Amino acid sequence: MELTKNITLGVYLPGKTLIHRLDPRTKIIAAAFLITLLLFIRSYEAYGIFLLFTAMVILSAGIPVSFALCGLKPMLPVLALMWVFQLFLYSTPGAEVLFSWWIFTATDTGLHMGNLITLRVLFLFIVTTILTLTTSIVSLTDGLENLLKPLRKIGLPSQELVMTMVIALRFVLILAEELDKIVKAQMARGVAFDRGNFLQKTRKLFPVFLPLFINAFKRAEELIVAMEARSYTGGKGRTKMKTLHMGRVDLAAGFIMLLFSALIIYIIISIKPQI
């Protein structure tokens, strides 16, 4: 029973590879770019190229593939459900019927839609995981804050927003660790989470989620006090100990990103989409 084992989102895997050393802004922009590209990809060929590219990044960042993938494990049921929904509910007029069962009909467009959407979510997850695995929380904050700075002029509290986001990301792991302890504390009093029917199983979650939520609120309050005790009053007037620098590596990374995007865009335009 180790809940934190399968969490990769928001975890930083320290390293010294080129990917780790990139300026956080480069990585954030690249990730945002990749995500935008994903939204336009509608063919298996493009996903193939995308897979190749992300695999290369994962390998060159020294992330063990098994670790990158184990974060997907908890998402699998949701992905499967999504796939089934698309398969049966999506169809276009004139689509070829693959098979039908009771009131459900599966068509080939539904199948493709299911496949492509599942792939899209999968890759969204992988791209963001690569970003957080190779970027420490501190540099992620610095990078995001720096990128959002221009928006301050139109009244967007960029520093506060980024701070909130980073804290939220950090709390994923903290809460998972806490959940682990609470589950154990209740198991020690004889709760068998794997026994009983659906209703009984659901009721067994109360002794877990109540303490979890209460502790989360307590923690949040303590955090506020701890931040205020160190004179945090928001982003105004804050300066940085480390300033960000873009170097030659970032230029090279930008160049590779451009080439890759050109390739993907070419495929998007030239190959007939499956949906």
Add this chain to the structure above:
Amino acid sequence: MPIEVSSLCHSYKKSTPFEKKVLHDINLSIKDGEFVGIIGPTQSGKTTLAQHFNALIIPQQGRVIINNCDTADKKADLVKLRHDVGYVFQNPDYQLFAPTVGEDIAFGPKNQNLTGDEIECRVLEVMEQVGLDYATFLRRDIFALSGGQKRRAAIAGVLACRPQILILDDITAGLDPRGREEILGVIRKLHREQKITIIYISNSMDEVAELAERIVVIDHGRIAFDGTTRDVFSQSEQLYSIGLELPEVMIIADKLRALGYHLPPAILNLEEALDSIAAALQEGRVAD
């Protein structure tokens, strides 16, 4: 219910880049009615080891056998086992969830499918054992409790399952002296009167010296010492080298000995210390 641990190893976050070996080849056996103190620096693996004792962690390597039941056995009734081996966590907030003290204590027995009368009986019994007045606290809001009362409610919640072995994981951390004394009194009584096996994990040398009959010292996931309290605390240099200290009474006794007073070896608790120091003062310095 004896506990038998043989060649137990455990890795945290196994098969991820963060994998860390926390237990190496642990061999340990605990007999009925023992009071075992487990001490060791933070992160030494005390909690991980203890959570094996009631199958909260199933061995990755090696075996844990409790009352002839191998916890790694797929057919073992772990729910029953966890009722027989109670575990009180350091932070009572992880355990307490019901609106009132009474309901929270009744949670364990309810999981044992006992009848209403029986449950009520047990709640009354354990609240008395831990010193929470039944009439005052039964319907008391969990959040209206003080730190010490919360700990006692948490212990009561585990005792209500009628365990034969009780594991207490650093339960006095963060308590004021009075709360601590009260809790220690409860534990002493449980061991003496109910003959429950107690496994007491603590960072306080004073507490284990005072309570435990046997001490297991864990360092970097290995058993560094395992012996009677007197034997273990007589190895002061080795204890210092792994980052542990001696109980305060022993430090004072050592200083007095250095000044030339004659004191018996290995004084473990305050009463012993008071008596022997008074005697020594009357006798005067050996050198005189």
